[in-house]
Amino acid sequence: MTTITQTRTATATSPAETSTLPPISRLSRRLSEPRGFGDQTLIVPRPDAIRLLGGIPAPEALPVPDIARVSTELWTDPAAATAALQxxxxxxxxxxxxxxxxxxxxxxxxxxxxxxxxxxxxxxxxxxxxxxxxxxxxxxxxxxxxxxxxxxxxxxxxxxxxxxxxxxxxxxxxxxxxxxxxxxxxxxxxxxxxxxxxxxxxxxxxxxxxxxxxxxxxxxxxxxxxxxxxxxxxxxxxxxxxxxxxxxxxxxxxxxxxxxxxxxxxxxxxxxxxxxxxxxxxxxxxxxxxxxxxxxxxxxGWFDRVLAPARALYAERAFALVDALEAELPGAFRTVRPEGGLFLWPRLTDDRVDAAALADRAAAHGVLYQQGEFFASGPDRWEASRHLRLAYGDRTPEELREAVRRLAAAF
The missing domain is CATH 3.40.640.10 (Type I PLP-dependent aspartate aminotransferase-like (Major domain))
Structure with missing residues (x-):
């Protein structure tokens, strides 16, 4: 079993002067091992990089004014505030x-x-x-x-x-x-x-x-x-x-x-x-x-009133992304127009394209996305590697169109 030792500076070394920390658990060691979900590129992104990386809600879709109102009501009601802290x-x-x-x-x-x-x-x-x-x-x-x-x-x-x-x-x-x-x-x-x-x-x-x-x-x-x-x-x-x-x-x-x-x-x-x-x-x-x-x-009915404009916003962004891919890179990808959610999963139509090299070039041009291969759950990563995962939730339609223009330049 691997141990981690701590040594203290001294004029002589003896068992009393060296302490051994208990090992971490087998589960902790196993969970600390790399599993292949690291950084996708070694390219340092441009300061103005457009990130299409995560399933992040649009800031405009979050009901901040309503949250502020109920927060104020809570913290100005001593009885309710005290109960909320229990x-x-x-x-x-x-x-x-x-x-x-x-x-x-x-x-x-x-x-x-x-x-x-x-x-x-x-x-x-x-x-x-x-x-x-x-x-x-x-x-x-x-x-x-x-x-x-x-x-x-x-x-x-x-x-x-x-x-x-x-x-x-x-x-x-x-x-x-x-x-x-x-x-x-x-x-x-x-x-x-x-x-x-x-x-x-x-x-x-x-x-x-x-x-x-x-x-x-x-x-x-x-x-x-x-x-x-x-x-x-x-x-x-x-x-x-x-x-x-x-x-x-x-x-x-x-x-x-x-x-x-x-x-x-x-x-x-x-x-x-x-x-x-x-x-x-x-x-x-x-x-x-x-x-x-x-x-x-x-x-x-409050929750549904929050969802209605959010859905319209995500529809606009999803369709703007698909339309931009078809306009800037005709025939380069096979895409399906989303019916919901926050992601597009376009597939490269030319299997000769080096997907990893494309991701690096795209990063150099200022657009970051997740490579499909990182989503494979089995040893055969080929089909997943032919895809890009493009997250559109927190990007405006103009940002998405600019991201696709940069991707086109990377091609």
Whole structure:
């Protein structure tokens, strides 16, 4: 076992003069190992670089004036302020859980408030994934989930994702061939990074597989409220199953700084999740729950009024990006117009193009984006490497058009 030693300066060295620090845990050592999600380029970006890197909400879409108003009301009410600074329950505020339950169409007893989406995923993984079990995951994948999954296992089974979401038939074929898994992870609405949305039939088929083979579904759904075109495929197949855990968050709608999300759990999983949580963080911030609960409960239509202009804004940006690619780089990419979410996943049409070199040239020209290969969940990274992930949420249409002009220059 590797140890870390500390030595003190002295005139002579003896056992008493050398102290040995206890080693960190095996889990901590494993989590500190590099996993291939480092910086994508060694090029130092220009000071005026346009970053299309993360799923960041548009500043204009965040309800800052309303947040300021309720914050002032809270801190000028001594009784409410004092209550907001106290402990609260592990399940979360009753009023907030009831509001979420109405939107989700479930019993409030199944809702647990979390510290954002990743916290919800961590609780779900630690509750239902046995150590060392195989978990089927999206390919390409939201890579931070793989880091969460390392809390329990390194064994993943990559399953392709396309415009219709997770390839449920491919998963069914692997299971029929004898593969056994403990869970499936997928982003069903406006998948990160591939934009795809799992069809209603696909959702039913996925639930049927979970019930047939006895595994859990980890349904990560932070983009669901950002639909600006097409038809909602619904959550009922997941909510009606005792095998599905649905994870959501206010990160993409009210802002990531809140660190407030939620789980919709099968009834039998609520007690083990709460027992686990009581050994970790105890409960979500009482202050942030107080503010969000006040915002959504004081006016039951408030949240939808916040979402309506945000959806229009993201539609304008998504379509501006697609139109700019088609105008500046005709034929260079195969694109699908998004129906929601914050990402575009264009594919290079010419497989001779060196995607890594293109990313470096683009950075030198002042546009930064994520290379597709970093989203591959399996050893075959070729198909993912032919894609670019372009995030448009926090960039104006003119910035997006300029970014594409710079990308064209990089070509």
């Amino acid at each position: 402990y609260s329950s592990a399940t979360g505020f009753t009023g907030l859980r009831e509001w979420i339950a109405r939107r989700e169409g479930v019993d409030p007893a199944r809702v647990v408030i979390t510290n954002g989406g990743l916290h919800g995923l961590s609780l779900a993984v630690l509750t239902v994934v046995e150590r060392g079990a195989t978990v089927a995951v999206d390919d390409p994948i939201f890579p931070l989930f793989l880091r969460v999954l390392e809390l329990a296992t390194d064994a993943v089974l990559p399953i392709p994702v396309d415009g219709d979401g997770l390839d449920v038939e491919a998963l069914a074929a692997r299971l029929a061939a004898g593969e056994r898994i403990g869970a499936v992870y997928t982003v069903p609405d406006f998948h990160n990074p591939s934009q795809g949305t799992l069809t209603t039939d696909g959702r039913r088929a996925l639930v049927a597989l979970a019930e047939q083979y006895g595994f859990y579904l980890l349904i990560d759904n932070p983009y669901r409220e950002l639909r600006f075109a097409g038809d909602d495929q619904g959550l009922r197949p997941f909510h009606e199953s005792d095998r599905a855990i649905v994870v959501n968050t206010f990160t993409k709608t009210l802002g990531p700084g809140w660190r407030v999300g939620w789980l919709v759990l099968p009834e039998q999983l609520v007690p083990p999740v709460i027992r686990l949580r009581n050994r970790l963080d105890g409960h979500s911030s009482t202050v942030t729950q107080t503010l969000i609960e006040h915002l959504v409960l004081t006016d039951d």
